Amino acid sequence: MLNLWNERQSAHQRQMFKYLRYVFNDHFVLALLFIFGGLGLGYSNYLKSLPLHADYFYAKPLVALILVVTLQVGNLATLLKSADIVFISPKQAEMPSYLNKAFNHSLLFAWGFDILVMLCLAPFLLYATTFTSIQLIYLGLVVLSLKYLLLKRQYLALYQHKFAQLSYKLLLDVFFSLLICLGALYFNGLYFVLITAALGIYVERMVKQIQTQEVFLWEVAIANEQARMLVLYRFFNLFTDVPFLQAAAKRRKYLDRFLPRPKPKHPYHYLYWRALVRNGEYSDLIIRLNLLGAIILYFVHEPWLAFLVSILFIYMLGFQLMALYRHFDEIVFTHLYPVTEKQKLQAFQRVLQVTLGISALLFAVINSLQTNTWLLGGEIAVVLFLEIIGLTGPYLKSRLGKRA
Amino acid sequence: MTLKVENLVGGYSQVPVLKDISFEVKQGQLVGLIGLNGAGKSTTIKHIIGLLQPQKGKITIDGVSLKTSPQVYKQKMAYIPETPILYEELTLKEHLELTMMAYCLETKQAWEKANKLLKTFRLENKLDWFPANFSKGMKQKVMIVCAFITEASLYIIDEPFLGLDPLATKDLLDLIAQKKTEGAAVLMSTHVLSTAQEYCDSFVMIDQGQLTAKGNLADLRQQFSAPKASLSEIYLELARVGERNA
Numbered sequence: 001m002l003n004l005w006n007e008r009q010s011a012h013q014r015q016m017f018k019y020l021r022y023v024f025n026d027h028f029v030l031a032l033l034f035i036f037g038g039l040g041l042g043y044s045n046y047l048k049s050l051p052l053h054a055d056y057f058y059a060k061p062l063v064a065l066i067l068v069v070t071l072q073v074g075n076l077a078t079l080l081k082s083a084d085i086v087f088i089s090p091k092q093a094e095m096p097s098y099l100n101k102a103f104n105h106s107l108l109f110a111w112g113f114d115i116l117v118m119l120c121l122a123p124f125l126l127y128a129t130t131f132t133s134i135q136l137i138y139l140g141l142v143v144l145s146l147k148y149l150l151l152k153r154q155y156l157a158l159y160q161h162k163f164a165q166l167s168y169k170l171l172l173d174v175f176f177s178l179l180i181c182l183g184a185l186y187f188n189g190l191y192f193v194l195i196t197a198a199l200g201i202y203v204e205r206m207v208k209q210i211q212t213q214e215v216f217l218w219e220v221a222i223a224n225e226q227a228r229m230l231v232l233y234r235f236f237n238l239f240t241d242v243p244f245l246q247a248a249a250k251r252r253k254y255l256d257r258f259l260p261r262p263k264p265k266h267p268y269h270y271l272y273w274r275a276l277v278r279n280g281e282y283s284d285l286i287i288r289l290n291l292l293g294a295i296i297l298y299f300v301h302e303p304w305l306a307f308l309v310s311i312l313f314i315y316m317l318g319f320q321l322m323a324l325y326r327h328f329d330e331i332v333f334t335h336l337y338p339v340t341e342k343q344k345l346q347a348f349q350r351v352l353q354v355t356l357g358i359s360a361l362l363f364a365v366i367n368s369l370q371t372n373t374w375l376l377g378g379e380i381a382v383v384l385f386l387e388i389i390g391l392t393g394p395y396l397k398s399r400l401g402k403r404a
Numbered sequence: 405m406t407l408k409v410e411n412l413v414g415g416y417s418q419v420p421v422l423k424d425i426s427f428e429v430k431q432g433q434l435v436g437l438i439g440l441n442g443a444g445k446s447t448t449i450k451h452i453i454g455l456l457q458p459q460k461g462k463i464t465i466d467g468v469s470l471k472t473s474p475q476v477y478k479q480k481m482a483y484i485p486e487t488p489i490l491y492e493e494l495t496l497k498e499h500l501e502l503t504m505m506a507y508c509l510e511t512k513q514a515w516e517k518a519n520k521l522l523k524t525f526r527l528e529n530k531l532d533w534f535p536a537n538f539s540k541g542m543k544q545k546v547m548i549v550c551a552f553i554t555e556a557s558l559y560i561i562d563e564p565f566l567g568l569d570p571l572a573t574k575d576l577l578d579l580i581a582q583k584k585t586e587g588a589a590v591l592m593s594t595h596v597l598s599t600a601q602e603y604c605d606s607f608v609m610i611d612q613g614q615l616t617a618k619g620n621l622a623d624l625r626q627q628f629s630a631p632k633a634s635l636s637e638i639y640l641e642l643a644r645v646g647e648r649n650a
Contacts (some may be wrong), residue, residue: 249493249534261503264508271502273539278493331489336453337506338478 001093005101008079019236043120050127059128063121064181070117071146071177074110078102080225085218096211103155110147116144129185138189139181145196146177152203158221159214249278251281267339268347275327276351282324289317290359297366303376310363310380311387318356318391322399324348345400349392356391360384406430407452407558407589410512411461414451415613420459421447424517427608429558429589434580436604437593438635440643444613445593446486449562452591453483465558479507482556486563486593488543496546497531503550514553521549524575540567552579559583561592565599577603601635609639611646 020361024032079102080088118140125131125139153172158175186191255277260270275280293313300306325348328334360381368377407429415421420442429435430633439445450456452463454470454477462469470477496504504514522528530538535546544567551559559580565573580590580603594600600607607624609617617627617638625631628638 025446063534121464249536251495252536253532262505262511264505264511267502267506270498270505274491275493275499299420328491331491332455332483332485333454333489333506336478338475338508339506340475 001091001098002101004088005079005098009105012077012079016232016382017243023236035154037112047123047127048099052127054128055130056128059124060182060185063125064185066121066180067117067143068177070114071143071150072173072360074106074113074147074151075228076103076151076158077106077109077228078158078221078225080218080222082222082226085222085284089218092216095216099155099158103151107148107151110151111144114143114147115140135189138193139184141193142180142184142189142196145193145200146180149203150177151197152200152207154224155207156203156210158217159210161217161220177350177404248280250280250283250342252278254342265339265343266347267337268344269350270326271328272348272351275324276321276355282321285320286317286355286359289313289320290362293359293363294366297363298370300370303371306367306370306376307380310360310367310384313363314356314360314384314387315391317359318352318388321352321355322396324351325400345397347398352396353388356388357385360388405468407591408451408464409448409461410463412448412451412458412463413460414456414458415447416456418574420613422451424461425610425613426461427615427618429591431557431587431589432584433605434584434590434592434603436600436607436619437610438595438597438600438607438639439533439593439610440646442647443610445610447613448610449483449560449591449593453481453560459493481560482551482554484544484547484551484559484561484564486566488540488547490543490546492532492534492536495532496527496535499535499546499550500553503553507554507556509554517553518549518551519580521552525549535574540571541569544568545572548576548579552583557588559588559590559592561590563594564592566594573599577611597634597636597639605633609642611642612649616642616646 078099118136122136125136126133131139150173153163153168162168180192180196259273259277260266262270276286289306290313295311296309297306297314300309325345363384364377364381367380368374371377410426412422412425413420424641425444425448426538427435427510437445437448446575447456451458454474465477465480468476468480491499491502500518503509504511519528522531525548527542527545527549530542535543538546544564548564551561561580564576568576577599580592583590592600592604601621606620607618608615609624617624619627624635624638625633630638630641633641
């Protein structure tokens with residue numbers, strides 16, 4: 001089982017590195033440098049403006065709040081996979097050794113993050129309160145033991161359902177953490193180090209006991225792990241395509257009234273609109289590109305740049321939405337319907353034209369608002385509509401032709 | 405209404421999986437397509453529904469082939485796949501509406517049929533849900549309802565019983581019987597031989613891409629010179645012969 005953990009972990013790391021390469025591409029790294037540089041500069045200027053040991057009344061509650069929020073970052077990563085319920089469940093008895101490895105790994109990661117947070121907060125505490133450095137160390141130890149306790153709660157939830165209940169989560173993760181943090185901030189931190197350490201020893205024994213008495217909740221553990229990975233994949237999906245991410249369809253009932261009613265002979269019109277609205281992949285893409293385009297256009301003052309940006313965004317949107325044409329090809333019934341390929345293409349063109357047309361209007365309106373004249377907006381609208389005709393006509397056909 | 409498969413040679417690549425298969429499904433008949441895993445049942449079905457093109461031979465429904473008039477051919481046929489295939493983004497109601505649109509069904513009439521079928525399969529209160537999240541058996545029921553609201557005259561049913569509860573199995577068999585009396589032809593592949601023996605009018609047995617036997621139970625008994633054998637015994641015999649030849 002320890003071998004399994006090591007294998008899983010190295011595979012997981014390889015995968016994460018692969019995606020992180022896409023995340024930290026040159027542009028993003030540059031942007032991050034600027035953002036963090038700016039934030040750091042602002043923070044240090046703010047600190048310099050404070051008189052030493054000012055003891056603001058809001059400082060300690062604020063720090064406690066930040067600590068409680070950041071304590072929620074970092075979950076227990078078990079790296080279990082859905083097939084494990086079949087293949088590994090016979091090794092039930094050896095699960096503790098696997099889980100302990102997983103726990104230690106997750107703990108180290110979370111502690112790294114918490115130490116960073118503490119390092120950021122330290123100057124503020126020293127300036128804005130009467131904190132001494134020894135108190136700071138006590139507070140740090142309290143935060144680390146709290147993280148240990150919170151992760152142990154997640155560990156216990158793999159054996160007993162009650163630890164996964166919302167009331168338990170709120171009570172332990174939020175309320176208890178807040179209380180301990182406030183305590184360590186306002187009173188002698190050493191006591192709270194001792195309290196949390198004692199609790200840690202108690203919880204450690206409890207885990208050992210529960211592991212011998214209770215059955216490992218495979219389904220819960222696998223569902224937790226999948227939910228955790230999904231968050232990661234969603235994040236990566238902002239930068240690149242993640243094949244594991246099958247965005248589940250969302251019902252979005254409130255949009256039903258805008259969807260086309262059933263009309264004989266037009267099944268694809270009906271299908272494409274529903275996929276566009278309910279499939280997370282496409283709807284996210286549309287929202288993302290429209291928002292980003294609108295924001296950039298709002299801050300662009302050069303007319304030629306505004307033209308370029310709007311044309312580019314319409315092209316990107318149209319280009320990426322073309323995948324929708326083959327979205328239903330996996331479904332055998334689309335090949336069985338007595339509907340011709342031409343009807344399918346026409347329906348798709350129509351859907352694409354309307355979607356891009358709405359974006360074009362949005363961009364044109366933003367431009368008009370920004371320049372306070374309808375002239376530029378009107379010109380952009382005309383250019384974009386011409387672009388859409390070209391995109392959904394000859395361009396679409398040539399692209400589909402190439403892949404067929 | 406007749407499905408005619410004549411000298412069909414075909415498969416996924418240049419190497420043919422099916423070697424010279426011929427059989428017929430006549431009006432009012434339920435024909436069982438029987439063979440071991442990998443014998444070529446699903447490949448045969450894929451050729452009939454038009455997912456694969458025959459390398460040699462011909463497949464016609466009432467003399468119409470997929471090549472000459474695809475729309476007419478497709479209009480005549482309904483298909484229930486082995487593994488339920490559903491649209492992630494459509495509700496149960498929308499699956500039915502889509503079927504009605506694709507096959508140009510008269511809406512009011514089709515909904516009458518649909519409501520009856522939904523009630524039979526206890527799906528009537530799930531119209532607004534995504535069937536993609538249903539259990540296997542319930543997904544299969546959605547497939548059945550969609551297929552049986554069409555006015556198809558040929559039903560292609562691939563291993564329908566797995567995952568269906570006994571009540572639904574019986575309801576499906578009743579539906580097939582009803583369609584038969586209305587003049588439809590049904591081709592069904594299955595491994596549930598006791599059910600096949602009881603309900604099928606005749607059988608097509610395939611082994612390693614070749615047709616090994618066809619006809620009703622009496623014909624098969626004669627062919628295997630086992631006058632009292634059940635379908636299951638004949639099938640096992642066939643499998644043994646196939647293994648010896650392999």
